[in-house]
Amino acid sequence: MEQTLIQVEDAPSNQVRLEDVQLDITFEQLKRLVSPRALTGETMLLNMGPQHPSTHGVLRLLLELDGETIVNCIPDIGYLHTGIEKTAESKTYLKAIPLTDRTDYLAPMSNNLAFCGAVEKLVGIEVPLRAQYLRVILMELTRMNSHLVWLGTHALDIGAMSVFLYCMREREMILDIYEAVSGARMMSSYIRPGGLWRDVPAHFPQLVQRVLDVFPARLLEYEKLLKENPMWKERTVGVGKISAEDAIAWGMTGPCLRGSGVNYDVRKAQPYSSYDHFEFSVPVGSAGDVYDRYLCRMEEFHQSLKIIRQAMAKLPPGPVMTDDRKVAPPPKHEIAYSMESLIHHFKLWTEGFKAPEGEVYFAVESGKGEYGVLLSGDGSSKPRRVHFRAPSFHNLQPISQISKGALLADIVAIIGSIDIVLGDVDR
């Protein structure tokens, strides 16, 4: 067959000329970020995203390529910035909770807990034990929910289609529990300062039991599909390595940090919501590559099940909301005969409770890492400043270092293994 050689000048290509890059960046700024070879056209600039299925949302990367090797990776974020932190400043502490759902929308309960924990710390609210245990159960279900979406999409990116379908099937069981307790499948807003919105419904134990019964076998199925799969290992082992020192210096947390061999889990280091009442282990990897991050998360499924099992067995009876009427609304029947309750009800739903002046930081271990809330109160019923320490934001930042020298195809595996949610990155 006759082959036609195309002249390089005429070749149709996706190559971006350095002068034409639309990155909200001046030419001078861009020149500092790419290597000098990009100026001569020796290396190629390739735009990836923001509309790209394997960027898990609207992440945009500008890649400088030498052949198929990545020379530089310049992330461009902010496409999903919704001003959640600014909006929260104009809401009372209670009304700001629905905003937190929308940051990391795959793990809404973790965000709820981080925010409510910060409010409880600032105001000084004690949470009843039953509420704390229920929070732990929901927190671990949320972790599994977050990991299921990670596993499905990560495998889909690398080319294992069926895992995604299985993960979405199992996730449905967890979303059913969300719906049963809060009425919403994703944006739960179920955890409130002082406890929970209401007690769990009567069939909650059966729903959780179903998860506990079904999951161990399903986890084995996932592992059969991937763990020793030579194609999976070919794509993940030794790819996207980051050393423990670098991971610490970049402020990475969660499975990304533990995959590099650093034993840091907020649940163990600084226990909250009575996590110290339960026995569980923290999986710690060693190689710091995509495969070790995968192994850590897979083991976390088993540990989550272990915690849920213990918490369900030990779940104490009692109230799920603090009885401090200055922060928690009185029950409906009390309003009918108590004038004071009526006043509390009215004050809480119009003005909200007041928090003292000062700053607190409260962190939880969400599925993606340390999710912290830095809350500054000004003495009124609205926060002066809420800042979400988003794990995805911190875990994404080192991508320019991790992907340096990797192959173009590996960037997809790296993004997947970091497990970002752009709602969390951009807030």
Add this chain to the structure above:
Amino acid sequence: MVKLVSQPICPVADTRDLPQALRQALSDKISEVVVFRDEVTLVVPREHIIEVLTHLRDVQQFNMLTDETCVDYYPREPRFGILYQLYSLPRNLRLRVKVMLSEYDPKMPTAVGVYRNANWLEREIYDLFGIHFEGHPDLRRILLPANWQGHPLRKEVPVAVEENAFSFNRARIDAQKPYATE
């Protein structure tokens, strides 16, 4: 290979001795130590911040910058507070460092040389608060588009502005309506 660990690096540490120890180690460089809800905050003048952060990282083992952000204390003066939330893995301790900045001189030396991940965090503060970080390698907007006017997390910026859909006010129509120009 993954191994299972059931204990943290260091058990939950006591923060009671921390303020005294830090006061002794950094007596001439810090202006105040605040303890609120068992959380220790060092208030540091701007000119000493890099020295203090370097000391905290190298001597006091605060090896992780968990978070860096800004708080607008309007109408107080100094108006802006830059908060560094530090964490020490080996000592299992949290510490906050705070620098107060005047509204009329919102400039800071960058902490990128001490903690690498301050890069994006400082870009975010610059973007949302308009604090200028001197010596920052890549100081440009991160979340908002480059042609955005102003810094939205400052208190003088309203949460939302709703434009009038219809008006009989001639001056307002003239101000809002884009007339064709030559």
